[in-house]
Amino acid sequence: MSLDIQPGERVAIVGPSGGGKSTLFDLLLRFRDIESGVIALDAVNIQSMDPSVLRSQFALVPQQPVLFSSTVWENLRYGRPDATDEQVIAAAKAAYADEFIQQLPEGYSSTLGEQGVKLSGGQHQRLAIARAILRNPKILLLDEATSALDAQSEHLVKQALDRLMKDRTTLIIAHRLATITHVDRIAVMDKGRVVAVGTHEELLESSGLYRRLADLQFADR
The missing domain is CATH 3.40.50.300 (P-loop containing nucleotide triphosphate hydrolases)
Structure with missing residues (x-):
């Protein structure tokens, strides 16, 4: 090819x-x-x-993104470990994820459960997109x-x-x-x-x- x-x-x-x-x-x-x-x-x-x-x-947004049973902060920084809090929040806002993150019990410090079990499919995808935005x-x-x-x-x-x-x-x-x-x-x-x-x-x-x-x-x- x-x-x-x-x-x-x-x-x-x-x-x-x-x-x-x-x-x-x-x-x-x-x-x-x-x-x-x-x-x-x-x-x-x-x-x-x-x-x-x-x-x-590269940044990859797969059909089923991998999420860890850690906090939102740590899941998003998987795309860029040295990102500041401000950069993480800006990426989440650009991915239309900030609103639902703010509604979690502890916001960005909330744990997501194994494989992100506490989130819907659409929320999974928006976190994966936020990771990619952060990675630039x-x-x-x-x-x-x-x-x-x-x-x-x-x-x-x-x-x-x-x-x-x-x-x-x-x-x-x-x-x-x-x-x-x-x-x-x-x-x-x-x-x-x-x-x-x-x-x-x-x-x-x-x-x-x-x-x-x-x-x-x-x-x-």
Whole structure:
């Protein structure tokens, strides 16, 4: 496969399950290494970079973020351990998380329980977005970040994500095509290959696989 992404561009990665979307993120973060070819960041082969330096360029907002049974302060500082209280609160406000945090029994000093059991799915996601805002990465990776949310939570999370994506290179893994109408380009993956790239309208005309995915998802509308 070959894919060239420009600084500040928003690119969605779509395709059937098992097509290679999550593997692509693993390769970018060097959780796995490629056996041939090159992945380059600003023209530098990532395999020549120290993994910690490479990963400092990224922030990942996954479908199910990991939360710890510690305080809100500590969970948010996981994204940036040296952040001040003011920076943590500013990130939470930008992620639309400050309001529900303030309503917890001890505010930012409240413990979240194992895996954040005391919070809803939408609150989980907004804390993960606040972490990413605090991290201030060059490149943002979103892996189905809104797929498990109800309509109200999804609206708030989308607003937070829009703030986070502004002027930032973003790759978005998406199964629901309705969530990626705002991107610059869509790359369609199948069996480990990029089989088509374009806008939603272009792919409806040029890609049979994308058109089938769209037909299945938009049929009810």
